Amino acid sequence: METMQIGRAKLTWLNGGVNFLDGGAMFGVVPKALWSKKYSYNDKNQIELRTDPILVQLDGQNFIIDSGMGNGKLTAKQVRNFGVKEESSIVQSLAELGLRPEDIDAMLMTHLHFDHACGLTYPVSDDYVSVFPNAVIYVSQVEWDEMRQPNIRSANTYWEMNWKQVQHQVQPFAEELTITDGLRMIHTGGHSDGHAILVFEDGDVTWIHMADIMPTHAHQNKLWALAYDDYPVTSVHQKEKWMNFGYQRQAWYTFYHDAYYRAIQFNESGEAIHYVDRERYAYPDH
Template identity: 50%
Template sequence: MKLGRFSVHYLNGGITNIDGGAMFGVVPRALWIRKYEVNNKNQIPLPTHPILVQTDDKNVIIDTGIGFGKLTDKERRNFGAEYESHINEDLEALDMTTKDIDYVLMTHMHFDHAAGLTDNEGHAIFENAIHIIQQDEWHEFQSPNLRSKSTYWKKNNGDFQQKLLLFDREMEVLPGIKIMHTGGHSFGHSIITIESEGEKAIHMGDIFPTIAHRNPLWVTAYDDYPMQSIREKERLIPNYILDDYWFLYYHDVNYFAVKFDKQSMTDIETFISRN
């Protein structure tokens, strides 16, 4: 899609199939199955689609997918990873390689967002890029607790640390591209806004992972701080809708970009499908 002078693409970072109950938390199954497809194992498809933003002279990737060859057989089975990353092929179709990426912005460091940062030897996939991560998120990634160690994997660490910038509350990475701390899904979870020539988009990461999670109360069981997720969604989503933002999705199986109707605040007004 075009966003002012910027081009925005979704890349194929691989797919997971995750238990629907975990992804919708305390929401009854009878409600969420009306909003999102589910298989006979009660799993919902959660593709990972790193977002490529091309400005006039820089290339930015938001999150990195599940990588290629990073998951064990057990992990592929447990997380329903039917296929892994095709980022190289998608970049090649745009006459690019991973060496052409200037910035990597991480909403958070859970495995399904961070496995594509490195290869199995710990070398940076995006070797020329500056990597930007919220400071608290980075430290928990380095020293996960009893709960978070299941998703902050040591094997996703590596020499990208040599080109690492940390921020606290917010950072304007490039003119028109800003990353901001929200917390909620993880303590250091962040969101990204993109603006060019008056056109605007927001990627809210995993506090708003699919359009089925539009209701502020619909948060995942994976959220470490669910009340913070609810607080951020309750305030931010209506404001972004009224300010005519596109909502960009990393995980939604059907939609890449959505605008919601300003009158109803819930109905989809325009959208860009993944199909």
């Protein structure tokens, strides 16, 4: 597991699973001739995407950003269609750190698509049980509303088994929420209507988790939006706003989906100056 210290916050990437999705879908209208120079693809035109939650240890509390792919919740058809090569082993990752799921104080959910929210519950007999029973689950009000009443498009990714058994733990917020001193969740919209990012400021140190409006390092260009985005123009505007904000502070940007980098620090000109690489495993079938 990779880890780094940014100001008061210690960040550790947990093993949340991996899937392979169509590169064209992940880069929208961007021609393959451009995006393929920045991110590798296989003979099926698929790119490797992690779904690795970030454990944030800050001020004596344990927070986790998003919850991974989950375990035993996908059908064989979904595993095939979503290119899932590995499910979550978050509980094992926590155990290696001397932690239990019961030790998590809050889940910071950027949004509730299946690849971010399946790890909130696990199957037991004919029902589902909370993985993190003592955690408050923070998510934007807009996202929480759509999760429970998805539209014709979002019904394919907002699943009842990911929310019904944990709804008593959910504390939605409107536009912005301070989690603890210096750490904020901010509603952006874009990828989903209720999508949120995280911003941490500690003196002259800043890190930003852009979630799925910049899912990998290859999506740094403000105009490169996903075909999966419900509101791509909003994604573009929000990315421009928060990249400019971060560049001025030489912020670190952290990733949930990137198969190559855990975090990158950019200077005032938007040039990468420091990296945290991910230790990679070769998937022979891809």
